[in-house]
Amino acid sequence: MTDTITISVDAMGGDNAPRAVIHGAYLALQERQNTRFIFHGREELIQPLLDEFPALKPVSSIRHTEVVIAMDEKPSQALRKGKGTSSMWMAIQSVKDKEADVAISGGNTGALMAMATFCLRPMDGIARPGIAAIWPTLRSDIIVLDMGATIGADAQQLVDYAILGSALARCLFDNNSPTVGLLNVGTEEVKGLDYIKEAGKILTAASGSGFTYHGFVEGDDIGKGTVDVVVTEGFVGNIALKTAEGTARQVGAYLRSALQSNLMSKLGALFASSALNALRRRMDPRTVNGGVFMGLNGIVIKSHGGTDEVGYKSALGLSYEMAHSRLMDKIAETMTRFPVKAPAAPTEDQTEARPA
Structure with missing residues (x-):
C-alpha cells in the first residue's frame, strides 16, 4: 500500500448526488491530504462541481458514464442494466483493476451488494458477504454485523461474520484480540435458536484465533458496548440498526421539545449550550456514516443514500481508514488462524433475496 490512498466514488449514488458527494470529498480532503479520487458518473454534472472546489481538482479524475442505477431497482435488474457500464459498477471495477484502494457508493444497497459480489467475488472461505456498521456506545464505538446484506444465516455464516468483524475491529480499534459476542435472546447457553448455539460452540473452541469470544449478548449490550464486535444475521441486524436510528431521533425530538x-x-x-452541542454531535448519525462490505476480494463502503456532504465526508474518511489500515491483510491473517470451507459464488438468481 502506498502512502496515497485512491478512492473510487460512485458520484451518482444517493438522493443528493452528485453535489453532496463532491462537496463531501472536498471536506474529506481537508483532513487527509494524501487522498485521490476517481469519480464515476455524468461528466457534465461532475465537472462544474469540481470547478467549485479548486483544491479537489488536482487530485481527481472523472470516468464518464450515462448509466445510473435507480434506488428502487431490483438487484438482478441492476446487474443486467448496469454491469460494466453503470457508475456503480465502474466504481467497483476500479478496485478490481487495482486502480483504486477502495470503492464507495450511496446508491441502492441491494444492487451495490450484488455488483460487488459479482465483480470482486467472495473471499475463499466466506459463504456470504456481510455489511458491518460502526455503532457508538456508552463505552466506545463497536462493530455490528450483518446489517442486512443477506436475510437468514446458519452457524458457519455467523462464524464467518465473527472473523470478518474482528478483523475490522483490529483495523479501527488497534486491538489485537477484540471481544466478540453473538446476539441472542439471553446470555444463558441453553437459550436461543439452534444455529446460534452451534455458532457459539464453534467460536468458544476458536477463541484466541484473532479474537476473544465473550459469549451471548442481548440487545441492551449493544448500547452498553459490552463487546467490540456484535454478530447477528441480517434480518435482526437491520431491524436493530433502524430501531436505534429511530430512537436517537425520538430522544432528540423529546429533548428539543423539553428545552x-x-x-x-x-x-x-x-x-x-456547549454540553448540548456536544450531545448533538454525539447523536448525529452523519458522523458514523458508512457500512463496510465484508468478505469480498476488495473493500467497498456503502454510504447512507439520504445523507449530506457531512455524511459523505464521514464515509469517505472510513474508506480511507479501511484502505490505510490494510483491512484485507488483517482479514486474510485472521482466516489463516481459523480457516473455513470456501463456498461457491452465488448465482444471479440468488441476488433477488438481497434487500434493496
Missing part, C-alpha cells in the same frame, strides 16, 4: 417548553427551560438550554 423549548418554557422560559426557564430556554434559559437553561442557553447556559448548557
